[in-house]
Amino acid sequence: MSECGICPSNPSRRNLYPLVKSSCAVSVVDVNIHAKLSQTYVSTSTEAEHVNYVFPVPSDAAVCAFTAVIDGEHTIKGIVKERKQAQRDFDTAVKAGKTAALLKHHTSQVFEVSLGNLKPQQTIAVNVEFISVIAHAGTNDSLRIRIPTSVAPFYGTPPVSLMDSHGVAYGAPFFDLSAAFQMTGNITSITSDTHPVACSLGSLTAESAETFDPTRAHVSLHTTELLRNDIVLELKCTGLDRPRCLMQRLCSTTSDEATDAYSLTLVPRFTASSIASQEYIFLVDRSGSMAGGRIRAVRDALHIMVRSLPSKGSTFNIFSFGDRCDSLWPVSVSYEKDTVAAAATHIDSLSADYGGTEIAIALQTVFDSRKSADGPSKKPVAVFVLTDGEAWDLQRVFANVDRAVKETDKATRIFVLGVGNQVSTEMCDGIARAGRGVATYVREQEKPDAKLVGLLKAARSTLVDQIVVDWGFPAELEADFEMIETAEAAAVAPQTDPAPSAAPLSLFDDANQPTETDQLGPQEEDVQLPAPPRIQQAPAREDALPPMYPGARCTIFALIRSQRDAAQPKSVQIIGNMNGTPVTLDVPVIAAPPELMPKEPETVPFIHSLAARALIQDLEDSATPAPLTAITKAKIARLGTTFHLASSQSSFVAIDERGETVPTKPDVSTISHASSRSAISSQEESDDDMGYGLFDGGDAAVPASAFSTVSRSRAAVAVEYDEEDADEMDQEMGFALYDGDDLSTVLAPALAPAEVSIDPAVMKQYQLELAAATAALPEEDDEFDFEPTSFASSAPLPAYVPPPPLLTMTNVAKMQQFDGSFPAEQSFIINDLQLGSIPSPPTMLTDSTNETKRALWHTIIALALLKKRFPSDEERAACEFLEAKAKEWFLDTLADAFSVSADDGEKLLQEWMQLASASV
Structure with a gap:
């Protein structure tokens, strides 16, 4: 995980802005979330920076x-402007010696605030607010709320603007989380498998x-740990999927x-027919960042998914990738006994x-494996990507997926399982959107079984596509509907009549002197946008909305x-098509609850902001694989400035207009910036599977009061992996988890930045206290005074016999035949099922010599055990x-x-299941 927080432009001064306090306040209303992140830093610098x-x-x-x-008493508020205009305003203010701030977008997951002219000894609290629709948890009537605490160390070259950012000094002593929930149905549970939260229902x-x-419910977390x-957080609530x-x-x-804003949300529930014949490809991330619990989760997931494939009409293959890509077979093979065993x-x-x-x-290698002399195969294929998504080359990935879908006439669909405690949702969700599939997520210690089967169910089912939404407006309004453009449809500037003939121009005019504002290179075109159409919808494509799958939340x-x-x-009415059959759904429109209404007059309403964000996402997706056009950039900028959102084309700028100005100390790190850029390629090679961390860790002396936090944190890490895990990680990643006692090599999170080295004086005092506390x-006082001979006179201890391994669903799945x-x-019954x-x-x-009869009875026993255990x-x-x-094989056999009819077979199945259940 990579360091985040205050980063001086000069890396030699990185430890001058300690984080002293951080908090996150979250409000959840139905499936929507509003979060406010707050971090307070203190400048210990002697100069403005x-x-x-x-x-x-x-x-x-x-x-x-x-x-x-600033200093707890003066607030400067960010105003959204077009990206380049915001940068110019910020630069002008900094040059004039004013304290200023600029918030800009790097990727959909990574934002950066530049703070100019921070005064010596100044305290600054940075507050950032964001809203979103909460992603589906992958199970019924549930939500998963993920609050990111760091920017993952993605592989590859980061955005150029991030290359000059450097690590922070040391972490905050406190972090507070407060989350309030207001749902439409009754809350049945709120849990967290990642942190010890307190919950009040x-x-x-x-x-x-x-x-x-x-x-209603409230969740809180207070910690001094890093x-x-x-x-x-995971929440279950009645009626949440309606x-x-x-x-x-x-x-x-x-x-x-x-302007009316609509948020249409549903988790489709319909009976879909299965696809009779399909190819299944599993693309497994085996990069270094997948070590430990992640790769174990993937192995368990693959066993269940492969055994769950249809035994008839299926072909499959397994690809592995990291900095290279290979496959189990050159092309997909039939689903048979031998191929399943090999898999x-x-x-x-x-x-x-x-x-x-x-x-x-890796994705391109998968797509190429399906090509022949006649071009890409048009046979339906479901590609399952199992990854943590930690890479920077988003646009190239999305472009490859988009091209494959188009070349196969939409016969290619991509489904993504994000694995790990820190996953790039931008990468995983983006692949699923471009690949007309869905994405779901599992943590390292979480059982992936149910979510995997949900993905497989979607991949095996006939989908609902050709979707349109009737928003209930007259035809003349519906006609003024914007479909997202994929290319420039017209000239950027309006056409004008040619100018009349004029005198020839001189190629060199002394009166035409260059100015300081002249810019080199290609210039942005001056785009004159027409007024927005009456109806703007997202997602909105020229060939209708993306498909819908049973059990996967869809928001329009x-x-x-x-x-x-x-x-x-x-x-409103949703209209679609499933295998030639029309499908419809009428959804009542209700006014947004008061909790979603803005509390300040100038604040943009909640759903308007979400709708604008979705429109921006759709505009950016529509440009793939080409760069954004001038018109698309202008549309994104207009949405950002109108609805006060940071985006790729709009930024927040805040300027402190009061008091004296103090020019910033001249930046002496220009040379080191260039060298840091040139070092990136070598950093990638040396880090290998870890890729390029955004910021390099650093050491700093820390106050004595912080020592207990650091030592406790290290202990927590020590129990996070057992010895086998650590050995596996050391071998797979090419280096030890810690080098000696230097904790500065551990990359730190955003809400509580990097660990640091300890002052020797503090360490000495700690050792003295520890020795005193553990004195004989x-x-x-010794209450346990055993006689030395008591052990010698005892009978020899019996040899230790380890207990049988715990019976898991993965183990049962591995025993099932193809x-x-x-x-x-x-x-199988006595040892494998442990009966x-x-x-x-x-x-x-009863004829035990008949192998078919034994297999029938053993299959019934396995079914009964699965249901009971x-x-x-x-x-x-x-x-x-x-x-x-198993049931299909049982009835067919x-x-x-034995010439048993289907109805009689069903009766025997139920009777024998009851008989077996009594014994398992």
């Missing part, structure tokens, strides 16, 4: 507000005298016009030993110009395809070997 503040946000979030509080605050309300992983369409109205202050052996051998993360090359936004007194539509106790049956051998003995079979299957909703979902294949 220019520093940078780097921070992460969720990839689908809209950064909607920025303020900086029934109210919006930790201590409240208000009446218990089951739709945060090493993103904070993840369709809803919220509307907010923003009235003009100068006319009778208004299982291959999966067990997977380790994170492939170096860097070249996702773009719209901005519609109307009148302030116009009636609110009663409903007096003899009279056709769905389970082994007929006695050892000790074989339950008595029904009369029809894995009863939760998530476990039941994960077993779905394993059980379906009864029909073929």
Whole structure:
């Protein structure tokens, strides 16, 4: 994980801005989130300086507000302007000696604030607010809220503007999280597997005298530990997946016009037929960043997914990638007994030993494997990418996916499983959008089974596409509808009549002197945009919306110009097509709840901001693989400035206009900047699978009061991996987790930056205190005075027999045959399923010499055990395809070997399941 926070432009002065306090306040309303990140720094510099503040946000979030509080009493507020204009205003203010701030976009997950002319001994609090629609958790009626605490050390070359950023000094002593939840249904649970949070159900605050309300909850976290992983909260709530369409109205202050914003959200639930014949390709990230728990999660995931593939009409292959890419077979092979066995052996051998993360090359290798002399195969293919997504070359990745989808007439679909505690959602979600698939996420210690089967269910199902939304407006309004452009459709500037003939111009005119503002290189075109159309929808493509899949949340936004007194539509209608069959859904329109209304008059309403962010995302996606055109840039800038959002074409700028000005100390790090750029390629090679960290760690003396925080943090890390994990990581990543006792090599998170070396005086004092605390106790205090001979006179201890391995769903899946049956051998029941003995079979299957009868009974026993040992909703979902294949084989075998009809076979299945359940 990479360091974030205050970063001086001169790396030699990196330790002069310690973080003293950090917090995050979160408000969740239904499936929407508003978060305010706050960090307070103190300048210990003796001169005014220019520093940078780097921070992460969720990839689908809209950064909607920025303020900086100076010395706790003066606030400078960010104003959104076109990107280059904001930069010019910032540079002018800094040159004049004013304290100024500039917030700019690097990627959808990484933003940076430049702070100019920070005064000596000045305290500055940086406040950044963002909003987003919460991603689907991959299970029914649930939300997963991820609060990023760092920018991951992505592989490859970062944006040029980030190359000059350097690490921070040392971490904050405190971090506070406060999250309030207001849902439409009853909250049934809130949990966090990543951090020890405190949860209060029934109210919006930790201590409240208000009446218990089951739709409300509050979560808090207070820690002095360094945060090493993103904070993840999971919430379950009744009715959360039901369709809803919220509307907010923003009235003009100068006319009778208004802008209505719509947020249409649903988790589709429909019965879809299975695709009869399809190719399945698994693309596995084996880069160094996947070491430890991540690669183990991938191995378990692959075993379940491969065993869950249809036994008829399927071909499959497994690709591995890092800084190279190879495959188990040159081309996909038929799904048979021998190929499934070979795949299982291959999966067990997977380790994170492939170096860097070249996702773009790997995807292209997969697509090329399907090409022949006649071009790309048009046979349906589902590609599953299992990765942490930690790479910078986003646009090249998206371009490769977009091209493959178009070349195969949409027969190619890409599904992504993001693996790990710190995943690039921008990469994973972007691949899924471009590949007409879905993305879901699992943490390193989380069981991936149910979410994997959800992805597989989507890939095996006939999808709903050709989707359009009827927003309930008259036809003349619907006609004024903007479809996102994929290329320039017209000239940038309006055409004018040719000028009349004039006298020849001189090629050298002394009166035409160059000015300081003249710029070299290509200039931005002066774009004159027409007024926005009445209806702007996102996603909105020329060939309708992206497809919908059962169980995957879909959100559609719209901005519609109307009148302030116009009636609110009663409903909107979704229209689509599934395999030639029309599908429709009417969704009632309701006014947005008061919690989503702006609390200040000048604040842009919540849904308007989300809709504008979605429109910006759609404009950027539409440009892939080509660069953004002048018209597209202008449209993005207009959306950003109109709705106060930071984007690739708009930035926040804040200037302190009061008091005396102090010029910034001249930047003496220009030479080191150039050398840092040139060192990037060698850094990538030396880091290999870790790739290029955004900032290099540094050492700094730390106050004695901070020692306990650092030492506790180190202890926490020590128990995070067992010895086997550490050995595996050392071998796969090419270096030890820690080099000696220098904790400065550990990259630190944004909300609590880097660990540091300890003052020798503090260490000596600590050692003295530790020695005193652990001194030998007096003899009279020793209550455990054992006789030395007691052990000698005892009988020899029996040899240690380790317990059998825990029976997991992955283990059961690995025992299943490719056709769905389970082994007929006695050892399968006694040893593999750990039952000790074989339950008595029904009369029809008592002939133990008949292998088919033994396999039928063993398959029934395995089905009964799966149902009894894995009863939760998530476990039941994960077993779905394993059980379906087993039942299909059971019924087919009864029909073929014993001429049992389908109805009678179903009855025998239920009877024998009950018989077996009593014994497992």
